[in-house]
Amino acid sequence: MLELYHASGSLCSQKVKLVLAEKNLEWKSHPLNLLTFENLQPSYIQLNSKGVVPTLIHNDKVITDSAIIIRYLDEQFLHPKLTPAEPAFVEKMSYWIGLQDKFPMVELIYGNFRGIEGLVLRRSVQIKERLIPKLMQANSGLKEQYAAKLKDVNQLNSTIRNAKEIESINAKIEPLLEQLDEQLRQTDWLCGTTYSLADTVWTAVLNWLDELKFGYLWADNKHPALRAYFNRLKARPSFITAIKSDEMPLPMILAGLRRIFLSI
Numbered sequence: 001m002l003e004l005y006h007a008s009g010s011l012c013s014q015k016v017k018l019v020l021a022e023k024n025l026e027w028k029s030h031p032l033n034l035l036t037f038e039n040l041q042p043s044y045i046q047l048n049s050k051g052v053v054p055t056l057i058h059n060d061k062v063i064t065d066s067a068i069i070i071r072y073l074d075e076q077f078l079h080p081k082l083t084p085a086e087p088a089f090v091e092k093m094s095y096w097i098g099l100q101d102k103f104p105m106v107e108l109i110y111g112n113f114r115g116i117e118g119l120v121l122r123r124s125v126q127i128k129e130r131l132i133p134k135l136m137q138a139n140s141g142l143k144e145q146y147a148a149k150l151k152d153v154n155q156l157n158s159t160i161r162n163a164k165e166i167e168s169i170n171a172k173i174e175p176l177l178e179q180l181d182e183q184l185r186q187t188d189w190l191c192g193t194t195y196s197l198a199d200t201v202w203t204a205v206l207n208w209l210d211e212l213k214f215g216y217l218w219a220d221n222k223h224p225a226l227r228a229y230f231n232r233l234k235a236r237p238s239f240i241t242a243i244k245s246d247e248m249p250l251p252m253i254l255a256g257l258r259r260i261f262l263s264i
């Protein structure tokens with residue numbers, strides 16, 4: 001039995017959901033509401049010390065971090081294999097996953113989201129800065145974990161409030177897309193002729209960039225190979241299952257809005 005702690009719309013959860021869908025695996029869903037800070041509750045911190053989604057449970061084993069989870073799933077569930085057979089392509093897959101992992105997507109999302117969603121996300125970070133010290137005080141056994149979380153949250157808040165830093169993160173998107181485009185002019189998928197874990201990771205990222213209105217970077221005649229690739233990714237059934245149907249249920253949205261704006 002596979003169990004996944006995840007959140008609707010979360011980039012890192014989507015990477016795992018894509019792999020589960022590609023492999024047609026059944027899983028038990030434990031949705032967390034990040035807007036009511038369920039991920040910061042002591043019971044979840046005990047499972048995932050960083051208080052982030054996703055977390056996978058398989059045969060009583062707890063696995064955290066999306067890059068580790070997707071590799072684990074590919075090792076445990078062989079059909080279809082999402083790691084290329086040739087060592088050179090395996091190396092390439094690690095390169096593409098690592099490149100994405102190093103890119104500050106959280107800062108990019110929190111710094112660029114416009115409208116009400118952006119406001120909600122940025123307010124949630126400020127609320128976390130006040131909430132975590134209280135949780136730390138009430139749960140002395142988890143002091144270290146909450147202290148580390150608070151540091152991360154303070155860092156995130158300082159980055160997203162700094163327009164220059166967000167601008168400099170944004171300026172790194174196009175060179176990244178150019179790298180992808182160059183590869184995709186040579187091969188259909190990032191690691192050759194077959195779809196791999198690298199493609200699942202970049203599906204979630206490109207979709208988020210599109211949501212954040214960076215899709216113009218591969219529109220028109222810019223990066224045509226990347227544009228065709230994104231269309232191929234969107235045509236896969238896994239995209240519908242893991243991303244298009246990944247909407248936050250209304251009661252969760254309302255609970256989140258109440259928490260963020262009315263502190264209830």
Ligand SMILES: N[C@@H](CCC(=O)N[C@@H](CS)C(=O)NCC(=O)O)C(=O)O
Nearest residue numbers: 010011012051052053054065066067
């Ligand atoms: N490196 C981790 C990052 C996980 C992560 O940052 N998850 C975000 C959602 S995409 C989260 O849980 N944010 C809530 C929070 O930090 O409070 C992974 O890939 O699993």
